[in-house]
Amino acid sequence: MSAYTILVVDDEILTLNNMKKVLEKENYEVHLADSGEKALELHETYKPDLVLLDLMLPGISGIEVLKRIKEKERETIVVMMTAYEILEKAVEAMKLGAYDYLLKPFKINELKNTVRRALETLSLRIRIMDHLKTEKGRYYFGKIVASSKKMKEVIETAETVAASGKTTVLLQGESGTGKELLAKAIHYHSPRSEKPLIDINCAAIPDNLLESELFGYEAGAFTDAKKRKTGLLEKADEGTVFFDEIGDMSLNLQAKILRVLEEETFTRLGGSKSLKVNIRVIAATNIDLAKATKEGRFRSDLFYRLNVVPIRVPPLRERREDILPLCLSFIRDLNQDLKRSYKGISQDAARILQEYSWPGNARELKNIIERIMSLHVSDEIQKEHLPLEMRETIRSDPTEKIVSGDNFPSLKELENLYIQKVLMHTQNNKSRAAKILGIHLTSLHRKLKSRS
Ligand SMILES: Nc1ncnc2c1ncn2[C@@H]1O[C@H](COP(=O)(O)OP(=O)(O)OP(=O)(O)O)[C@@H](O)[C@H]1O
Ligand SMILES: [Mg+2]
Known part of the structure; x- marks a missing residue:
């Protein structure tokens, strides 16, 4: 028995029987309906993968049947069968979600090929849906470990912003803190989850290549451009673009990206037509973008455009409850x-x-x-x-066991040891150590000097 079920709807019994014969030979399971009413009933009973639907039916029209089937089961593939005289009706049907149409009278091979192609599309769709389901599972917010208060807050913000579907998110945090994991969870929990998530690592691709990857190009745009290429922005339409390591994007490209974000349009390289895109942007970086902006390494206008919902992912040492x-x-x-x-x-x-x-x-x-x-x-x-x-x-923790037995160090000694411990913790980062100790950086320097 075939994996696929087909429902054929036509008011001519002879046509129905002929089609049944052909399709059963191809090992499909075939059901027949000679009216729109019967078609809806059988659709409900057998949930067919494909419906071959005549446009001209007595009673409920072919168009109406198509509408009702699509309302019930959006995934059902419907191929219309139509006579030449009412071809414009087939066009209307395509707009309503029909997959294709067969012009009557059609040859056996035409029928077989159209059915095969339609079912191939269906199996591809199923594979994509399965893939999405597993991706969704992998990037489920619940799988992100967050026992600390700080990380719980991060998850809460991310979940809220995910639901909005359009808001730009800027994830900032040290390397390895989980920014990519969060970006994916946001996408797969947004209304865009079934549309593409395009992941662009700005640090890994050279600048000129990144530009053509993003915008695509027309044939002849440059020497190697033999054929038109669709850019990643175009592929991401209705979905999400994740700009990873955005701090590494060149100033030149930053200006171009800003334009896309502001106007939601872009042109392919070498092209003149302005194309519209609807994307949600998530950006991530492990550099301090505000600082980079002050130093002229990052455009301030792009920074403000990205910084709509900033999420700082704290380093692990600031949320030790998460370690175990x-x-x-x-x-x-x-x-x-x-x-x-x-x-x-x-x-x-x-x-x-x-x-x-x-x-x-x-x-x-x-x-x-x-x-x-x-x-x-x-x-x-x-x-x-x-x-x-x-x-x-x-x-080598210097403070361990120091106050034990008869060993009572002086306050000065204890202070030195404590400073040493904090410096170890911050990996000798003095300004961070000063912050933890609650003193000014200059006082820390003074204390360190007086010690040696
Ligand atoms: N809270 C978490 N729960 C579970 N796994 C996590 C968590 N945070 C990070 N990880 C895991 O740690 C690894 C690093 O995370 P990720 O790649 O998201 O970091 P990143 O911030 O993007 O780093 P980089 O800046 O270096 O690209 C991944 O394997 C990720 O699955
Ligand atoms: Mg990353």
Whole structure:
């Protein structure tokens, strides 16, 4: 039996029987209706993949049947059958969502080819929908670990803005904090989720190539342009464009992108026609764009245009409550991928993981867990599994056990040790350390000088 069901609707019994014969030979399951009423009834019962529908029916017209079928089951593919005299009706039907039409009288081969093509389109559509479903699952907000208050706030804002469908979002945060993950979740939870998400890494593509990739070009626009090429902006129509690492886009291209965002139109390279696009923009960067703007490396007008809903994704060291939940989530995923059965993390390993500064954020954490789980077969992550540098940074914690037994350091000593600890935590970033310590950067410098 065939995977596909076809409903044929025509008021001429002879036509119906002939078509049934041809289509059954091709292994389709075929049902016949000799009126519009009967067609709607059988459509309800058999949910056919394809309907071959005569335009001229007594009673409910072919157009009306088409409308009602599309209202009920948008995915059903309908091919109209029409006589030459009423061809304009077929055009109307196409506007209402018919896939194609067959001009009567048609040859057997024409029928077979049209049906085959229609069903190929259907199977492609199903594959795309399946793909979307799995992508959606992968980038579900619920899969983003957020135990800390800061990350919960990030998710809340992202969910709210996702629903709006049009608002521009600017994601800023250090490398590996989860910006891409958030961008995808926003798209797949927006009203645009079934339209394309076009991911453009501005840092990875050279400037001139990026321009032609984005805008596309007409044949002959430059030496190598043999054929017209559709640009990514055009492909993203009605969907989302994710400009990753937007801080790396050249000033020249920034100006062009700004125009697209403001006017929602663009022209292909070498073209003159202005094309309209409807896109939602999500941009991400790990550089401080406001600062880049002040320094003239980023256009301020584009910055303001992007900064509609800014979301700062905090580094992992500012939300340590997320570290262990992230580990557990990575362990769960990797158990499946690597066929392991880790249950968790030993206490002393957990302490080290929680105290480490994670300059590479969630990505670094994921990589370490993956390395451990692929190298060791065990039921938990143990201290010995962790990289030596990591264990050493933690072990050399200057304040550890300092106030114990009879060891009571002076306030000055304690202050020095504390400053040292904070500097370790900020990886020697003095202005950040001063902020944590609640003192001015110049006082920190003074204290450090007086120490040595
Ligand atoms: N909150 C989170 N929950 C689950 N996984 C996360 C989370 N944050 C990050 N990850 C994972 O960490 C890795 C890095 O995240 P992502 O690629 O989104 O970072 P990024 O901010 O885009 O980094 P970069 O600036 O380097 O491109 C990915 O594998 C991602 O799935
Ligand atoms: Mg990224």
